[in-house]
Amino acid sequence: MNILKSLKIPVIAGALIISASLLTGCGGVSEAQLAELSALRDEVRSLESEANTLKDERASLEAEIQEMNRKLAECNKQKEETKANLEKLPK
Secondary structure, X not given: OHHHHHHHHHHHHXXXXXXXXXXXXXXXXXXXHHHHHHHHHHXXXXXXXXXXXXXXXXXXXXXXXXXXXHHHHHHHHHHHHHHHHXXXXXX
16 A cells, blocks of 8 residues: 555656646647638627627617607607698688
């Protein structure tokens, strides 16, 4: 049992060293991958900018629609008042 305890720490240390060296050997990124990543980031920024522009345009159009609906409601109100006044006139 004493032998297992004494071998435990060197075995764990060796396993950590081997796994660390394997991980660092597989972690390389090529220049082509970096360039592709950069291009994708630029595309994402461009699409986000376009999305924000479209959201602003949508908000502007919705405000314009609300204004037109308000004017339409006002016109309909005036139309009903005029119609009611015309019916009151003697024939």
